Amino acid sequence: MTMARDEYIFLIILAVNLIVSVLYLAAGIVLMVPARASLADGNDEEILYDNRRTYVIRFIEMILCPVIVPLFFFMGHLFYLFVFWRDANLVDVVFSKDRVKTNLKADEEAERNIIPLEEALLVNEKKDLRSVFVNVMREDIRNSLASITLALDSEDSETSHYAAAVLSDELNKFRIFVQKQLTQVREKKDSDTEGEEILVDYMDSILKQHVFSDHEQRKYVNEMAEAAELLYEKDASRITLERYEAVCLRTLEMKDYGVAETWCRRMEEQYPDELSAYTCRLKLYFARQDREAFFQTLDALKKSDVVIDRETLELIRIFSTRRQ
Known part of the structure; x- marks a missing residue:
């Protein structure tokens, strides 16, 4: 008698789970997807929503795992409603490129062929010297001015010309900035x-x-x-x-x-x-x-x-x- 009642309760649970799953599938495909699609078409901003395939997959999951999966989806929806019920306020958030650090993967092949500028000047190979100088120019040259100064005496006229131009430009920036900034702090x-x-x-x-x-x-x-x-x-x-x-x-x-x-x-x-x-x-x-x-x-x-x-x-x- 007890076994029969347990089986009867089990079948009722399966039936209720089936009805809930079918209603969920029908509501999603017939109501939710078209409504969200029309809202997205009428709005300039992108709106993310679940498509029909998503509802079908969830329907299958609810059939295979009765009670547990429907409760999981239901609790997840409640959590979304109470926690993410309004959009985040991004008024005070400032996106500045100056604050972004991009970590690039090291170019190991190029790094193997790089030597310090001082060594390139000693070797005095024009090809190596110019290559090293170009690599120095790509970086923040503010901390490499002493090395660039050494390149002024290079036998390679092109390298010495570039070094003089870069050094002159950077030192002029320094003079202008210091004069302007010092005047401001004095006043x-x-x-x-x-x-x-x-x-x-x-x-x-x-x-x-x-x-x-x-x-x-x-x-x-x-x-x-x-x-x-x-x-x-x-x-x-x-x-x-x-x-x-x-x-x-x-x-x-x-x-x-x-x-x-x-x-x-x-x-x-x-x-x-x-x-x-x-x-x-x-x-x-x-x-x-x-x-x-x-x-x-x-x-x-x-x-x-x-x-x-x-x-x-x-x-x-x-x-x-x-x-x-």
């Missing part, structure tokens, strides 16, 4: 520091390559220090460790020891537990031949908990030996 009286930050970073990226004459290099280093000073007066916390180190090293290269010492002291105050705060002072005292200050800083570095890189460790080893 601005608000607390915004973006202009000063951009100016210091950009100037350092060019000046550290030493592509200007001594007179012009000194001029722009002084202007870079001025921009950093304006930034320090507005908000010293915006001067990162890298910016401190950049100003220290550029002024130190010009043997402007007073300015370099000021920035080394500021860096020590703001970043006392960073390696650069020690190495910049060591370079300053070594250049100024201040033996006492040099070894005091060296001893302080050895006693500190600062993580020391290989270069600084070798420096400590050499001068500790000489001191003895």
